[in-house]
Amino acid sequence: MAKIKVAVLGATGMIGQRFVQLLEDHPYFEIGGLYASERSEGKTLNEVLKVKDVRFQQRTLGVKIEQLDVKAISKRCRAAFSGLPTEVAKDAESSLAAAGVAVFSNAASHRMREDVPLLIPEVNPDHLELVRSQPTFSSGGFIVTNANCSTTGLAVPLQAIYQKFGLKACYVSTYQALSGAGYPGVPSMDILGNVVPFIRGEEEKMEAEIYKMLGTLEDGKVRLADFDMIASCARVPVVDGHLESVVLKLGKEAPAKDVIKTLEEFRPEPQRLKLPLAPIHPIIVRQEENRPQPATDALAGEPERARGMAVSVGRVRESKGYIKLWLLSHNTLRGGAGGSVLNAELAVARKLL
């Protein structure tokens, strides 16, 4: 099978460079071009490198950044992965879809649009069908978005639990990594030896997106899920990996061991389809008393290609009729670029690409 040519938009940023990492030697996709704002035009990836723990191939490091040009991209690429900043993403992604390009976006701009799937293949694969109602679909162009990074890590185990036990309420407090703020992002003076209990727009996103993702597709529309979702978000001095403290009031009460079993046995569609970036175990339940931790678990996931794509859950315990647990996911892989690439892999499996 010939590989599908794809563009990476926002290639100078944190998420953009994670896209590049994941697309090097991808079995379905091949990078057709790296695009960013005018400022970086003509520079090589190597000159604008921001993600530090990634080893890019020599040939990739030399690729030149081009200026974002809808016509040029649509001629060269069937699909585009967007790591654009929200304010730029809205128009650029719409234009690309109009020009017949399938856009897999990490930006928030189109997430809550009725006809745009807010997609996590482990959570709501059927929502992908929404693209068929997008006005540009007939030309081959459409937009699929992934969720906010902190919502993604939560949505995977929450869906497993929600399907099995129902949910009355979910109270979550986050411990979010610095890479989630992009680059330069958080000034070091603000966060070294400190915690900042505020991330602009984050709580609102978490409280809105989860209802859409856990919603069901009925008559071509998403019927929102219904429970109390209460989020509080903070930034901590950690490079990668969003940790979340979760308290759940289940629809029907259940002991912690039943919840653990449900999480461990969760095998949704991407795992059944064996999509390249789907980790064998989408949820890894830790038995240790003090896990998951960003330093040890951010890169959880097998095989090698799927490192950083598993969600780690630990300390599942009950208290006064509630279930408490901690979860951790890699915010720029599972909750960022990796999510969008997995979305595109599902689109390939469903013959949309």
Add this chain to the structure above:
Amino acid sequence: MAKIKVAVLGATGMIGQRFVQLLEDHPYFEIGGLYASERSEGKTLNEVLKVKDVRFQQRTLGVKIEQLDVKAISKRCRAAFSGLPTEVAKDAESSLAAAGVAVFSNAASHRMREDVPLLIPEVNPDHLELVRSQPTFSSGGFIVTNANCSTTGLAVPLQAIYQKFGLKACYVSTYQALSGAGYPGVPSMDILGNVVPFIRGEEEKMEAEIYKMLGTLEDGKVRLADFDMIASCARVPVVDGHLESVVLKLGKEAPAKDVIKTLEEFRPEPQRLKLPLAPIHPIIVRQEENRPQPATDALAGEPERARGMAVSVGRVRESKGYIKLWLLSHNTLRGGAGGSVLNAELAVARKLL
């Protein structure tokens, strides 16, 4: 008025040295001796110094640590402040009380004893009366404990809210500082650029202590408060200051602004009595969108003597019928040594010392 001679137990530790700091030039108390385990006997405070941001007076730095000897202490001191490790504290504190010494303890050993007040003067000053039912009381000896550091910061604003609006549930996730683990405490390899979502015994303490503290004294016994208290505790790479994310279901629903007003107008007994360590404002409500933070607010409190004794609250907001807020308190001052000294000040005001 002649000053009351007091002993500091566990003077080589984090809490012990905070006791020393607070007792230098205290208007009611005077250090009669510094005591610790055999290992440190004969060393000066200067040689065993662990708290780094404190400036001790030259004369104090030269004071020699003595071995803990109940008889010697009871001869010399009317009261003792205990920063002993839990395993040592139980027997040592009991023996001292039996020997007629008033013990103000930071250790957990006696906290849940029916006749021991788990005291925060801003929260439950009347509980101090419990000491009268202790078997050693007639000899002048008794035990008063302060609460666990993370419970203390929570209890102050919670009491203000509970009294006014009632409470159905309190969901709290903590972001706790390193000094809470004592010294050497948390190995740097475990916490640098990381978060550890586990602190042994901490969630259990928070979930148990709060009911006793917010309970009412009826017929000489504490009648426990009744609401859902659900705690999840984590350690973050911060030196001082426990931050807590709090979600409340009030007894009767109220808008955020009423909660803010209630917190700002809270003027409990220690403030009315103008106790030396009582901060003018026991709760400081921040208006900024991103406060309180450990780096800026751990040492909140006026006047100078009461620095670190105020609890900072911020981002009080409502969502779907819940109140969300963040709070911060200094764990070894407000939640440690400062709490015990304030307890002793209340005991003086109530003529128990």
Add this chain to the structure above:
Amino acid sequence: MAKIKVAVLGATGMIGQRFVQLLEDHPYFEIGGLYASERSEGKTLNEVLKVKDVRFQQRTLGVKIEQLDVKAISKRCRAAFSGLPTEVAKDAESSLAAAGVAVFSNAASHRMREDVPLLIPEVNPDHLELVRSQPTFSSGGFIVTNANCSTTGLAVPLQAIYQKFGLKACYVSTYQALSGAGYPGVPSMDILGNVVPFIRGEEEKMEAEIYKMLGTLEDGKVRLADFDMIASCARVPVVDGHLESVVLKLGKEAPAKDVIKTLEEFRPEPQRLKLPLAPIHPIIVRQEENRPQPATDALAGEPERARGMAVSVGRVRESKGYIKLWLLSHNTLRGGAGGSVLNAELAVARKLL
């Protein structure tokens, strides 16, 4: 004595706010206005606050930032303290001097000008006389600069040693704090759990400035000092306090104990004059095997007003004919705003203000 009205330039920055801190209730000076670029015009100090560990007085917090206007400043203020960024400082400071204002600057722009003193009162008080040869001097306007922050901490003990033993070579490697880069300064992603072995222009400044400061005034000109000065500079994840590893080849070999004695007995002019910001001991020699450290020693200096103005030196030892030592100084106090205020105090003592 009526207080001298002074302007603070660059009041929204790290250094500017340290100026404000040091000028609150200063015995000689009184703040006449806070000035910054257009962007901050009309905001209060409170709204632009960047220095987090400082407690400003309520009245100061409400002062409004004004736009930098030479005419207005010269009418209102006799002197100005400049924390302006280098690119702005050059012209602004020249204009102010031309308008008759005495400028005490933390910027690098004029440091190497032949007729501008690069002044540390403990090191080269006589250099202040250079201002008399500035073209604007007759109108009362002149410029005095302090040294680069890392050079300052070095220059004080180095001068004590140089005067006594002479110097053949000084090899220094720095461990510099984040506040030295201003705000937002270093992105957290770049420095958390990391060290960056490069600070633009820093090594060049250290290698140039030290010769001028340790030089002697001959016929109204500075004759540069002459030895091998070799500097390597790195940024470390520390908030305040530049630590430096120093190796010295003395002019005449001497044992470590003689060097220690020389450092301890150093009592230069500001101490003899008892200038308000001059610490009683300009150099504090630590005896511990592991000091000085930023966490414990950045704020060294007595009395209270002079906290952060002393240079701490430790581990003075000899090896193969060299003297090795570590030194630490507060980069935005001793090496920043405090240095300039002390310069102005010397100017008052010498009747130049």
Add this chain to the structure above:
Amino acid sequence: MAKIKVAVLGATGMIGQRFVQLLEDHPYFEIGGLYASERSEGKTLNEVLKVKDVRFQQRTLGVKIEQLDVKAISKRCRAAFSGLPTEVAKDAESSLAAAGVAVFSNAASHRMREDVPLLIPEVNPDHLELVRSQPTFSSGGFIVTNANCSTTGLAVPLQAIYQKFGLKACYVSTYQALSGAGYPGVPSMDILGNVVPFIRGEEEKMEAEIYKMLGTLEDGKVRLADFDMIASCARVPVVDGHLESVVLKLGKEAPAKDVIKTLEEFRPEPQRLKLPLAPIHPIIVRQEENRPQPATDALAGEPERARGMAVSVGRVRESKGYIKLWLLSHNTLRGGAGGSVLNAELAVARKLL
């Protein structure tokens, strides 16, 4: 070729676990047993895991730790890799050598013994011959040590320079990682947001070991190198990777570009022999203005197996007749377990195993 059975001593520690990581699927060696003190006897590797960024194979994780027993080891294993603490290593290693086991040690105990090679295959491969003069050699037992972690990173580029240009003096200041102190090692309260300018015994080791390693073998003895080696050592809040600031006075002056060329062209014996752990480029010279950095360069080295075995050098520049440069090496791989395994590989190549 049948693999050689090897023991790992001190398998519960930081270095021990790096040995295990490097020996999984090693082409020459096979783990015959994991050994540690009594305390850990019977626990699995998984239960005592300290190195967090390493992925061990499932089968290895289940291996049980045995108590160190010379007889049992000598029966089962031809060689042993020792990550024992210095105080235990001395006798244990001697006994093993006496029992016919070839010991490759990371401990300091035997490093300066006249008949023990202090070996870095890139630096002084010929010193391996010293083992022939050890009293136990006839029985097959001998001891080979690697150097102190901070000395190792320095020795590789220094040897390249020394051989080409000679050396009059080397002034080095270190920025050392936490993993160098083992586990639990440095308390977090001591190092978060701080630098500690003292590591016990480290400067003495660096100043002594470098002369032996750069020395030449003459008549079966090492003739020490001769130049001024001056070291100052500090601990910084970094997990892995020792950074060093180096100033050199060459034997014959040379421009920076010649030094760079010499470093880049350095191809010593392990690279010529293509030993498994020998990185293709033993020294990687970075062109960027701000490298090497621990976060980006600690794991330098190709191929995959040799990650963490290359020494990165950057900012090679000249000033006043000196050469300045920064270097970085992974302290528990290149400067620890990896060094010893490479030593053993050289021993195989030279038919000593």
